[in-house]
Amino acid sequence: MPSSVMPMPMPSQADGRPSPAAVSAVGLRKSYGDKVVLDGIDLHIPEGSIFALLGPNGAGKTTAVKILSTLITADGGQARVAGHDLTAEAQSVRAAIGVTGQFSAVDGLITGEENMLLMADLNHLSKQEGRRVTAELLERFDLTEAAKKPASTYSGGMKRRLDIAMTLVGSPRIIFLDEPTTGLDPRSRHNMWQIIRELVSDGVTVFLTTQYLEEADQLADRIAVLNNGKIAAEGTAEELKRLIPGGHIRLRFTDPDAYRAAATALTGAARDDEALALQLPSNGTQRELRSVLDWLDSADIEADELTLHTPDLDDVFFALTATAQPKEAVR
Structure with missing residues (x-):
């Protein structure tokens, strides 16, 4: 399978114009020493959609999330997030996004409610507003009964729900979910999928990285496969499946x-x-x-x-990443 980008039609509105981008990037590059992690990738993620970035371990998925969420800087290229230039308007980007990483940001030494109130303080909400938002989100994520318990006593699925609830305190328009269901049991994973769908139905844009191909197939409006620092292919799940022979x-x-x-x-x-x-x-x-x-x-x-x-996403993934043998686990 060739490693060059396989172009797919860009999402468009009813009048044929490209859909407004929540996230866009052109020529995004990042290296660590002589290890090229991102080699000039382009992205166009429409508002109110779910975009999934797939790739083998060490492909640079987490690096892409860190760049687009202003946690690290790119070596080259340009990007806009929520309409703001990533470099020149970093503070405005941060105000518009939420980030949930592979490892929970929940503090296990305090209660779920205290974790939420801490996030409310960090988002400069008044005490009254913070308590209102906290109560609403705890109820939405079915955590009200556990709210007064230390977060260390929560199950993996509960911690993940609390993590996303904390991310939503600031009402972000775009959420980056970096492998949000890693380590969850099947039931908790399906519950998380439903939460993600509900977020998008509320108008939120979700940028998802995942190693679970079924997850991308179930959730994503568009999927990109990252391999050797480049986007090997991008499109809907059905478009990607048609790239692979064997049907x-x-x-x-x-x-x-x-x-x-x-x-x-x-x-x-x-x-x-x-x-x-x-x-x-x-x-x-x-x-x-x-x-x-x-x-x-x-x-x-x-x-x-x-x-x-017809071929499934497993076939697509294996075909597009067959040559991926990263020497270092750069995330």
Whole structure:
């Protein structure tokens, strides 16, 4: 698979103009010594969407988040976050964003409520406003009953919910979630997915990094795969899946005569004589599927079962990052 960027159409509004960008970057670069982590990446993330950045360990996903959230500076390139220049208007960027890292920022020595009130103080809310926002967010994230307990007693899922609730105290328009469900059990992970969907329905933009391909598939409007410091491919989950060969249509018959007739006519199909099944290469498009159905009708051949198999994000990830063997774990 080539390592160059595979362009996909940019998201657009109904009138055809590009959607307003919550985050945009051109030529973003970062190195640590002679190790190039980001090698000129471009990003365009529309407002009110979920963007997922995938990549193997050490690919630079966390570095990208740190740059875009003003925690570190880039070596080159330009970026705008919430309409503000990342370098010239860093303070305005910080006022518009929230960041939840891989490791919880929750202080286990104090209660959940105290963690929230501390964030309210840091966001310069009045005492009354801070208590109101704290109560609302604790209720929203189902933490009211545990609010008076030390955060050290919380489960992993509860700590993650508290972490995001703390991030929301300042009403950020853009939230960076760096591997937010790492270490969570399946139920807690699904609960977190629902929280993320609700945030976006409220108009928040979410920049998500994850190692869980199912997570990106379930949540993201657009996905970019980061490999060797470059964006190897970007698009919707379905667009990315179509980049990878291996899709096929499988026809299964119970009538041996129908099977033999179809096998004779479809010379490019792989045969399974024992199962009376044929497998045709397919890119999974509606047009291609319709052509197969039309051919079966015109030949008066009836298949008892037709299934469409398409590559999944695992296939995409492995194909695009097959050469990624980072010598150092630069995050």
